Amino acid sequence: MSKKKPQRPDLSYLNLGSAIDVNYQLSPMELIDDALLNNEGCLASSGALAIDTGEFTGRSPKDRFIVCDNITQDEVWWGDVNIKITPENFEGLFKKITTYLNDKKFYVRDAFACADPDYSISIRVITETAYQNLFVNNLFIRPDQDTLGGEPEWTIIAAPGFLADPLQDGTRQENFSVINFTKKMILIGGTGYTGEIKKGIFSVLNFILPIYKNTLSMHCAANVGKAGDTAIFFGLSGTGKTTLSADPERGLIGDDEHGWGKDSIFNFEGGCYAKCVDLTIEKEPQIFKAIKFGSLLENINFYPNTKEVDYSNIDKTENTRVAYPIDYIDNAILPSVASAPKNIFFLTADAFGVLPPISKLSVEQAMFHFMSGYTAKVAGTEAGITEPQLTFSACFGKAFLPLHPSRYAKLLGEKITSQQVTVWLVNTGWSGGVYGVGKRIKLGYTRALIAAALNGELNKVEYKMHPIFKLMMPTSCVNIPAEILDPSKTWENREEYNTKATELEKAFRLNFEQFKEADATKREQEELNLR
Incomplete structure (x- = not known):
């Protein structure tokens, strides 16, 4: 009928x-x-x-x-x-x-x-x-x-x-x-x-x-393991968000847009683009x-x-x-809803070759890197780019944020704290030198590091703090050469590494000033309204 x-x-x-x-x-x-x-x-x-x-073959912001x-x-x-x-x-x-x-x-x-x-x-x-x-x-x-x-x-x-x-x-x-x-x-x-x-x-x-x-509304991919453990992947174009979230061992919740409610992660959409x-x-x-x-x-x-x-x-x-x-998609989760996340991954393709391949973030660092939304464009990706170019996109989706980024970061911090979520910064970019000198971190290494984070292996190892970025870096991981876990050890010249790392850390702080200025302006306006 x-x-x-x-x-x-x-x-x-x-x-x-x-x-x-x-x-x-x-x-x-x-x-x-x-x-x-x-x-x-x-x-x-x-x-x-x-x-x-x-x-028009793209959006017109x-x-x-x-x-x-x-x-x-x-x-x-x-x-x-x-x-x-x-x-x-x-x-x-x-x-x-x-x-x-x-x-x-x-x-x-x-x-x-x-x-x-x-x-x-x-x-x-x-x-x-x-x-x-x-x-x-x-x-x-x-x-x-x-x-x-x-x-x-x-x-x-x-x-x-x-x-x-x-x-x-x-x-x-x-x-x-x-x-x-x-x-x-x-x-x-x-x-x-x-x-x-x-x-x-x-x-x-x-x-x-x-x-x-x-x-919390999020520009991210999300998947879930057989044990019901949800993971979220944030990342700008070229960082590997789609590739790394598409895991045959895990169900796909969605590839691009999600909400984090009281006790669930849910896809905004019913399809993929x-x-x-x-x-x-x-x-x-x-x-x-x-x-x-x-x-x-x-x-x-x-x-x-x-x-x-x-x-x-x-x-x-x-x-x-x-x-x-x-x-x-064969392993899609329908309806596209899962429990609150156990792990969050911020993916960045660092073309300066100075960020660790994986590091664990505190709540404050998670909010900072969320608001920063860092990656780097490399030569050949756009006309006129001849060397690595810093790119910051607040909350990994600045173009779609009607509210100030701090509103989303505050919600993120509250949810990470209340639901005890582990947040990781993952460099899918270069190691051993800047783009053109160093080599891109092997996809197999990145997959293994993310798998170790998801299955809890990285909760059992020792960590040390990066002297410039203050990130906590694991000192060992199964099937990963120990020397690549500390990016400074992959450079031939430690002094050159420290110079580049300091340059990037300064760029992070300068970018973050815009948010402090916006907050200060808002407070001043609120004070004027009260007078």
Whole structure:
């Protein structure tokens, strides 16, 4: 017996009640058929739908706005990450984008975010294209049919073909992403890049969960062992977050966005949005096997005269992506909820070659390194970079933080303390010298060190303190050469090592000054308000 088709919901609250061509809750097969009929893309040899997102192949951070009103005025960390826009400008854009869609065919999908029902929010996404709706199906949590149709908590409208007028609408360019916490709505226009939808909801959760649920929102991967021990992996691009969290011996909770509630870790999403550059079945077997019918490939290139993807070809962008439901991964945990973590790993690719391959952090050090979010870019990763370049991204996700980083760090510290979590700093970068002189730490060594931390072996060994960073370094580990555990011993010249280590330690302190200054400014403002 076939399932009854979901009834079209009332869209009058969006000024779309009279729209004629509304396609609600289509199946992945129906969306793929529509995408092909609409000439939005083609099928790759794997069966995945391959599309191009147009002019934008990544997010546009300078075109992301938050409506400044009574809810956000005193809460949001305003600046280069969170840019203000007026309620009036939002209303103007809302009327224009809904008028634009009223005469067009569009797609509507109801979904959820947050796998733990105690924190779940309902979402409705209206998209101009079928491929965007397939992305929403893959990335968010798919609801039961009997929960469909009611008015959602949050609504996203994404119309790549609608362009703003910067002079009238208060935007920087024709493309935009605007979050309104009072209206509980996100408007996205002028860009077909699906990551704007994903990160729009992530930004929303980064605001509402800490403030209203006392829950830490995190840009991290998470997995769980057979004994029920949860581990969290933080890390910026290139540090090995996806690789190291994808462990065949452990179940995957999620690869990117999670919440840490009262007694649970839960995935915000129902899918994965993985990078594809240089993807091979040998390096990333789980991701490679997940690229099949129902998956969405973005901005890839094919080998000439074939539909076989050339993952090494980055002519369009280095940010080639694939979106697929999490159950396309063999060892995925469903529902994606587990107990509070036993271990947290901060991953950093230190191109200066001075950080230990693993070290244990105190609560205060954990908060410091969390707010720092350090890694280093190396030559060749971006145009103009000829030597290692320091990169700090607060909480390992500065671009998505509506609140001041100290708010998240305070929550982290409280949870580490109350739940007795062990925090590790792991250098997946270089040893024996800076990038170009030293060598990258072997992946096998890093895996062995993380395994030793997870199984408790590193709780049984002796530690010594690093003289410059004050980190606690293990002096031994099974199957690991003892000399690499102390990075100073891997350098030929100890004096050169101390100079580089001191340079990095100073950079950490200088970066941290911005947070102290912001806190001081806030205190001064609060004092003025009390007078």
